[in-house]
């Protein structure tokens with residue numbers, strides 16, 4: 025495990041929407057450089073930047089046309105290398121987004137692979153052997169390439185699946201994972217990884233990391249072979265490089281070689297429950313004041329996985345990401361404060377999605393670059409109350425996406441002046457996380473109090489004790505034998521220990537040192 029991962033706090037940057045430095049309406053590398061001090065002052069010491077490679081942008085850059093070239097709209101190779109250096113100058117780290125499962129249909133490999141004549145890339149993608157033979161239950165007729173076959177998709181139609189083979193090949197066109205063509209794909213992936221690590225990035229967030237090997241790879245043993253191989257290469261050649269998987273199964277992803285895995289928002293799961301849970305049309309997210317949910321529905325799922333992998337890797341909690349509805353759609357500022365206080369004091373590496381620190385709102389917008397319902401969570405960062413919220417000097421119609429023009433649109437500038445703002449609270453809790461050895465060193469998590477019929481709960485990390493009451497009423501919990509409290513380290517709302525009981529005011533969160 026690279027040493028820097030232990031206390032890394034990540035900030036996710038969607039490059040097109042963060043900061044435009046040259047007035048063309050789209051965020052760029054130089055804009056990010058301008059805002060590195062802001063990210064650092066927030067308390068984050070690491071960055072995950074969404075794809076920034078050459079692309080036709082049919083899936084916002086997750087359709088890569090050239091892995092080794094930056095998208096011109098974000099800047100040049102010199103610019104991104106300078107970004108890496110500026111990040112490191114500030115003692116920070118940066119992950120790029122690696123898309124191993126598919127490319128754009130405009131990638132030169134795919135263009136070659138589409139040809140009738142056999143060539144080096146014929147088997148770089150998965151093709152059936154007849155133009156009317158679909159693959160993997162996908163019965164469609166591709167019919168765009170001269171090649172007599174149908175290619176397997178990984179996500180959108182514009183994203184053909186790279187060929188890492190089949191765990192149990194059955195058809196003639198299905199290759200085993202150790203077939204030279206599949207090994208060649210793996211080597212090509214290593215080549216891309218080396219290329220960017222040599223340029224100076226610190227690792228990768230890996231897109232759809234579980235999607236590589238096809239057909240009955242249920243326990244992902246085939247895909248795990250690929251990642252173990254990649255991890256071996258990293259350990260040997262780049263021991264300081266880190267990889268985090270978009271997988272949502274740490275008990276599989278960590279043993280497969282990832283240092284970290286995300287708890288992602290899948291409807292009905294424990295993470296979804298915290299901030300985005302709607303039941304029968306009604307908000308019933310745990311941190312919503314009037315919810316009737318117990319936190320046990322989160323913890324039962326979380327702890328089962330956490331306990332399995334805590335010695336080898338990190339299970340990471342996020343405020344949101346570019347694929348999900350912003351939490352502020354479901355929670356007000358006070359509720360967000362409690363949710364973030366919780367997320368930022370849990371084990372693993374927290375990931376803060378840009379704009380969530382000020383509670384940016386979800387916008388109702390038509391789709392952009394394959395965003396669909398995700399588009400509304402990808403709008404320009406709201407820096408201040410000047411033109412375009414300080415995101416860009418372009419005219420409003422030139423912006424990548426419109427800025428939030430509502431009266432109550434939050435901004436960094438206004439919240440910086442307000443000590444009760446969400447932004448101020450985020451800074452405070454991240455400062456605590458950075459200072460407290462138990463949080464920094466990833467001390468063990470123990471759920472010390474949680475009941476089915478109660479909203480309040482408590483957990484412990486080393487000598488820190490956290491209580492949270494998300495409800496609108498005071499809650500009193502009788503002493504149940506924990507060590508004495510020595511001092512209050514952090515609080516949202518009122519909380520005290522008096523007359524042998526913990527008294528938690530309405531909508532409160534407290535951290536005590538014991």
Ligand code: GLC
Pocket residue numbers: 083086087123179231232270346347
């Ligand atoms: C991941 C990305 C998402 C993208 C998809 C296909 O889920 O987070 O944005 O559309 O993979 O690459």
Ligand code: CA
Pocket residue numbers: 044045046047048049050051052097
């Ligand atoms: Ca720009």
